[in-house]
Each structure stands twice: as C-alpha cells, then as structure tokens.
Amino acid sequence: MASLSYYAGGDWMTFPYGKEPRTPKVKVTLATPQLVKFELTETDVSVANSLRRVMMAEVPTMAIEIVNIIDNETVIFDEFLAHRMGLLPLTSHYVGDIPPDFGPSRGFNEYKDCNCFDGCGYCTCEFELDVVNPENKIMNVTHFDITETKKYKREGWTEEQEVKPLPFRDETVDEIEDRRENGVLIAKLKKDQHLRMICQARKGIPKYHAKYMPTATTIYQYQPEIKLRDDLTEQLSLDDKIDFVQSCPRKVFDLDIEDKVYVKNLMDCHFCDECVAKAKVFGKREMVKVRMDPSKFYFTVESVTPNGPRSAIDVVRAGLRILDYKFSLFLRDAYGDEIKEHLPLEPKTKFRGPAPGASASGL
Numbered sequence: 001m002a003s004l005s006y007y008a009g010g011d012w013m014t015f016p017y018g019k020e021p022r023t024p025k026v027k028v029t030l031a032t033p034q035l036v037k038f039e040l041t042e043t044d045v046s047v048a049n050s051l052r053r054v055m056m057a058e059v060p061t062m063a064i065e066i067v068n069i070i071d072n073e074t075v076i077f078d079e080f081l082a083h084r085m086g087l088l089p090l091t092s093h094y095v096g097d098i099p100p101d102f103g104p105s106r107g108f109n110e111y112k113d114c115n116c117f118d119g120c121g122y123c124t125c126e127f128e129l130d131v132v133n134p135e136n137k138i139m140n141v142t143h144f145d146i147t148e149t150k151k152y153k154r155e156g157w158t159e160e161q162e163v164k165p166l167p168f169r170d171e172t173v174d175e176i177e178d179r180r181e182n183g184v185l186i187a188k189l190k191k192d193q194h195l196r197m198i199c200q201a202r203k204g205i206p207k208y209h210a211k212y213m214p215t216a217t218t219i220y221q222y223q224p225e226i227k228l229r230d231d232l233t234e235q236l237s238l239d240d241k242i243d244f245v246q247s248c249p250r251k252v253f254d255l256d257i258e259d260k261v262y263v264k265n266l267m268d269c270h271f272c273d274e275c276v277a278k279a280k281v282f283g284k285r286e287m288v289k290v291r292m293d294p295s296k297f298y299f300t301v302e303s304v305t306p307n308g309p310r311s312a313i314d315v316v317r318a319g320l321r322i323l324d325y326k327f328s329l330f331l332r333d334a335y336g337d338e339i340k341e342h343l344p345l346e347p348k349t350k351f352r353g354p355a356p357g358a359s360a361s362g363l
Helices: 045-057 078-086 175-182 238-246 276-283 312-335
Strands: 025-031 035-041 061-072 124-132 139-142 146-148 187-190 192-206 216-226 251-253 261-263 286-303
Touching: 035 312, 045 216, 045 312, 061 124, 061 175, 078 187, 078 192, 124 139, 124 187, 124 251, 139 175, 175 276, 187 192, 216 261, 238 251, 238 261, 238 276, 276 286, 286 312
Parallel strands: none
Antiparallel strands: 025 035, 035 286, 061 192, 124 146, 124 192, 139 187, 216 286, 251 261
C-alpha cells in the first residue's frame, strides 16, 4: 500500500465526519469475466479497504479439502500430492455468498454448518483420479484426468451449475497440445506406474486457506494530485529539466515542444516522491507537490482463469453483497433490527459486454 507523500504530507481521511452523510458512488469503467475496473468515490480509505479485504478474504469458493490416496506409485509423497490437489481451481459460480442464497436448487453449505454426517450434495462434491501409464515414455497427469464420481450429485442441477476442475478444455486446439499448454500438472508417471485417489471438494473462504482465493488480483489505487509551479520550473536550465523529468521512475513528467515540464502520465504516479526530492536538490522545494486524493479510488479485480473459480464481475458483486450483509448483522446485534432485505443475487439489468462509463447496476 502506497503511503502518503513524505515531503508534501497529507491526511488519510479528510471527510467531514458529523457534518454530512457519506454517499459512496461506484462507476464501472470495464467489466469482463476476467477483469473488472471501477471507481469508488465520495468515501474514504476505511470503506475502500473494507471492500478490498472482503473480496480477498470473504468471497466463498469450492476447493478440494479431503484427499484419499489409494495407490501412489509416483516419486511424489502423498502429502505433496494432497497439497497440489487442494490448490486446483474449481468452478464456484453457484456456491452462494450469504445465508439467504442457500436452498434446494441453489448454493452450498459449509461442511461444518451442514446437517449431514459425512458429506452430501449440499456441501460436498467428489472427484476421482485414476491413471495408469501403459506406454514406455513419461506421462503427464493433469487436471484433465480428474472425473466426477456423481456420488453427491444435486438433483435438478444443470451442467453449468456443477463443480468442475479448471481451466476447461479448449476445443479449438488439439487435445495433446491442450494438455501440454493448459493442463495443470499434478504428477508424472513412468511405464506401468499407477496413481489413484478420491477427493472431496467443500466450500470455504480465503480466510481459512489460500486455496479458496477467488481472484488473482484485487488492488486499488489513489487518485494522484500533482501541482507544478511553472514559474519555478522555467528557472531551471534545459539539462536540469531533463534531469528532473528522468528522476521519475514511472515517466510521469515530460517536456513539450517548447521545453516546458508538464504532467504526461498522471495515473502512473505511485507516490515515490523522487520528483520532490529532486526539487529539493535544485533548491526549489515548492516546485512540485504530490499528494493523494483520499476520497477517490481506482479498483482492479482480475479472475484466476477465464472460467473461474468465479468471474471478476461475480467477485465484485459478491464482495458488495457480503459487506452489506455484515453491516446488517451489526445493526441486528447492536440495535435489534431485523434483517428484512439484502442485495439481490442477480443484478436488475444483465451485463452484456464491456461498457466504459457504465453505472454500478451492471454489477
């Protein structure tokens, strides 16, 4: 997390508490299954970081929890194989985010909260890996060799709702090439070696274990504010101007056709204050000031694979729903307010493609 400008100073939270209510606003600038970018404004870092932490640690997914190794003739220890199986991504688009999502035709319970004795269709999915190498060459065992046992199959569930290993098979390329390029390697077998195991996948959140992580990237950036004193920059020689421009490692500044210093790439600033330090070397402390706008944040959320475990759009929506439900739980425990409503599972308007400048209803 970038700190505030060391030389220019600043405040983390400048919102006038007690004077006016906060009305956070979300503006989606890019929304695809793999990548979501949006702006969060008119709030402070406490809300922005709460949303980021919820998306990173509270959004549930499915992952392999129990591994029963029946036959292992590979060179890898059983414990290593169990760990590798647990880290395989599984589709988790229909696991449910909050308690109102759970029901006969939707959502999963966590195993610890389920009423079953040893797994059922409402909390567990079972997979089998059974591979023998009949050829006299090295064989790669990948996630494509994992099959579902159907032991805990949910009645009424479509193929889209079923939990499956990721990434999916790419039908546009040859199977051998797809296994080589996109298959998640589990182990390697020599001739006549056998590997068989039964695995059970269960629901969890990243707070329990990193294998439940739904995203590859969840970050936000502050809005930079850079003020240049033209009267002071014009007092520099051309060599000093070039030295000042090159002091920035992110190439935020540049010289125009008249050799005047200007801000070229504002959003590339990461508040390292090298430009401020260079201004001090020139004896012109007030030449440049760099600070953060503590009420505007740019979020970037990226999914693990193109197919999941959950899409980037789904993760952002789930994060907002979970955070809202946690606030409702606080009001219930603190003031006795009943939870009568919550954010819907599906948006009112379906998103149909990237729409720069779209409203928050797309999520």
